[in-house]
Amino acid sequence: MTSQLLKEIRICFVGESFVNGTGDPECLGWAGRICQDAFLKGFDITYYNLGVRRETSTELRKRWLQEVSYRLTQECDGRVVFSFGANDTTIENGKTRISLQDSITNLRDILSIAKDLYPVLVVSPPPIEDKQQNQRMDDLSKEFAKVCNELNVPYLNIFPELIRSDTWMDEVKKYDGAHPRAAGYQAFADIVQNWEGWLNWLKLD
Amino acid sequence: MTSQLLKEIRICFVGESFVNGTGDPECLGWAGRICQDAFLKGFDITYYNLGVRRETSTELRKRWLQEVSYRLTQECDGRVVFSFGANDTTIENGKTRISLQDSITNLRDILSIAKDLYPVLVVSPPPIEDKQQNQRMDDLSKEFAKVCNELNVPYLNIFPELIRSDTWMDEVKKYDGAHPRAAGYQAFADIVQNWEGWLNWLKLD
Numbered sequence: 001m002t003s004q005l006l007k008e009i010r011i012c013f014v015g016e017s018f019v020n021g022t023g024d025p026e027c028l029g030w031a032g033r034i035c036q037d038a039f040l041k042g043f044d045i046t047y048y049n050l051g052v053r054r055e056t057s058t059e060l061r062k063r064w065l066q067e068v069s070y071r072l073t074q075e076c077d078g079r080v081v082f083s084f085g086a087n088d089t090t091i092e093n094g095k096t097r098i099s100l101q102d103s104i105t106n107l108r109d110i111l112s113i114a115k116d117l118y119p120v121l122v123v124s125p126p127p128i129e130d131k132q133q134n135q136r137m138d139d140l141s142k143e144f145a146k147v148c149n150e151l152n153v154p155y156l157n158i159f160p161e162l163i164r165s166d167t168w169m170d171e172v173k174k175y176d177g178a179h180p181r182a183a184g185y186q187a188f189a190d191i192v193q194n195w196e197g198w199l200n201w202l203k204l205d
Numbered sequence: 206m207t208s209q210l211l212k213e214i215r216i217c218f219v220g221e222s223f224v225n226g227t228g229d230p231e232c233l234g235w236a237g238r239i240c241q242d243a244f245l246k247g248f249d250i251t252y253y254n255l256g257v258r259r260e261t262s263t264e265l266r267k268r269w270l271q272e273v274s275y276r277l278t279q280e281c282d283g284r285v286v287f288s289f290g291a292n293d294t295t296i297e298n299g300k301t302r303i304s305l306q307d308s309i310t311n312l313r314d315i316l317s318i319a320k321d322l323y324p325v326l327v328v329s330p331p332p333i334e335d336k337q338q339n340q341r342m343d344d345l346s347k348e349f350a351k352v353c354n355e356l357n358v359p360y361l362n363i364f365p366e367l368i369r370s371d372t373w374m375d376e377v378k379k380y381d382g383a384h385p386r387a388a389g390y391q392a393f394a395d396i397v398q399n400w401e402g403w404l405n406w407l408k409l410d
Contacts, residue, residue: 020252021252025241027233027238027240032233036231036232039232045232046225046258047232048225048257063275070257070268071258073259
């Protein structure tokens, strides 16, 4: 049985529509793509995608632990990747859905609990078409870096690299202003799967 | 924006490891594959995979509604595909994890609630390597057909076709005795995506 020769890891990806892979006709998103790549590197991954469209960090904070702990039982090598914040920065009724201060508080609360239970990684939200919202997301991504640094959780701010990616930005504009298609998600995946935080999970020892 | 030209559907796939796609190095399983195919047919699918390894129908009965209703909000065209039962038939401590009668009761309870909320489809569990467990799954699959018929929910008993599939059975035997790899999941997907129940969801009107 080949599976016994491979290192088995179960990973929950928790976040919003970008984690879900919304818009990807290949139904993988960046999370599915980096797990495919991990299989190629000799790992046997159980891939749990827990991205939910339109979810804010306040909503995510209330549901993540129940859904994750249900899937990552004690006997398995379970890990969690969080990536959220874009929906927090959307303007509704004249203000952001979640204030920057509340986004930061939510992240800190989530990570404080998660890091004692599982190995955890955090990836920032990616840019979209709207320039003003991108500015708010850029601000949020930098604040998230500080929280992760304080808590010693590896953090990838993918925002600066993706906003310079024609592949990402062109697909976002052509689709719905927020989400890319297959090539854009591959561009996202390429950055994550070359990131030290992720690569450190994929060591065959 | 091309997305506005396409029919948008959000689908939750709820079940156990076979729904999760466990063992598939392409990280799609049969559920991801049939959604890819729906994209090719002109649909814009939001794909929510809620398969959980080792889960019995008694456990699923307790969690499905919370996870599904969180993702399928009222303003979207939300639908649910259930596929479970294999783990119920596993022997532990001298008896099946769930009795056949309880599996039937669980299915009836789940569908009675689900069918009033969403369009619903049910797919039977697939065969594995163990001949005795396959006999129990074959029995369960036939009982599930009766429940779905009573409740007027479209049901695909995939068991008889897959147990004759060399692609499925060979990969199951070579991997871990229960799950196939990419080709096996594609064989599963090919049957579902040619099934009337699924095709009826993919009508451009």
